[in-house]
Amino acid sequence: MKQSAHVQHRHDDLTGAHESIAGGLSLAFGRAERAGCRALQIFTKNSNQWRAKELSENDIASYKTAASKSNIRDVIAHDSYLINLCASNPFILNKSREAFCDELRRCALLGIRYLNFHPGAHTGAGEEQGIRLLIESLNMIHDQTDGLDVLSVLETTAGQGTVIGHRFEHLRDILGGVAHPERMAVCIDTCHVFTAGYDLRDASAYESTMKEFDDVIGLDRLVAVHMNDSKYPLGSHRDRHEHIGKGYIGMEGFRLIMRDERLRNVPKILETPKGEDLREDRMNLRLLRTLSKRSTPVR
DSSP: OOOOTTOOOOSSOOEEEEOOOTTOTTHHHHHHHHHTOSEEEEOSSOTTOSOOOOOOHHHHHHHHHHHHHSSOOEEEEEOOTTOOTTOSSHHHHHHHHHHHHHHHHHHHHHTOOEEEEOOOBOTTSOHHHHHHHHHHHHHHHHHHTTTOOOEEEEEOOOOOTTBOOSSHHHHHHHHHHSSOGGGEEEEEEHHHHHHTTOOOSSHHHHHHHHHHHHHHTOGGGEEEEEEOEESSOTTOOOOOEEOTTSSSSHHHHHHHHHTOGGGTTSOEEEOOOOOTTOHHHHHHHHHHHHHTSTTOOOO
């Protein structure tokens, strides 16, 4: 696999989870460490609000201090769930574009290299129009944030409703259509690709899916994997995450990911349900690390 120049990771355990920023962005590091994370995903603001107060100098300093003291070096941000960069409603589209620009700037202030986002929903305009509008949005956003060292990371989707991004070809067309492809990267969500119809459950199916991803998009574009089992079966187009090994993907699929040398340097982030004590994160991370060991039987 050719490694793109913009993808830089260490050769160690890069499993982690999405953790809460309740009480302040810097507190996510403590939660991540208590859960046993070696990588981290956060929101940089409330995920269900369009706007957030600007990051203060104290917010930025506290975050950077916590980051410098932490053993976690790979941090990914996830954008707000409200953002839809291919919305047919002009009001929503403009709000989404403004909000995404703001989130890229927040990442730059914090020193976060990757901003993960869902491609969006065309809301009835059709996939071709949705992709065209998303490309237009990304071009406008990247022009307005020129010079920022933050990549816009397209996440694969399950294809529920009118959501685009559930075929690898959609992501290929977006990457090929933007004016600044060097500002882009890709994240695979295991639940999403599985319910979109890409099988991961055994060695043959897994290799077929990964080969198709590499052929259509390129593994050199991959900067994160969201590690989520699925509550719904293959091709169901349902986006409901389940704990590792408890869903329709099953243990073997995650064993294959954890032992795939091509993904060795790619952060693997849990987005599975959990309580405040983070017990579930600890359980899932232990399981993933066990599956990565070659002597481990899969049940």
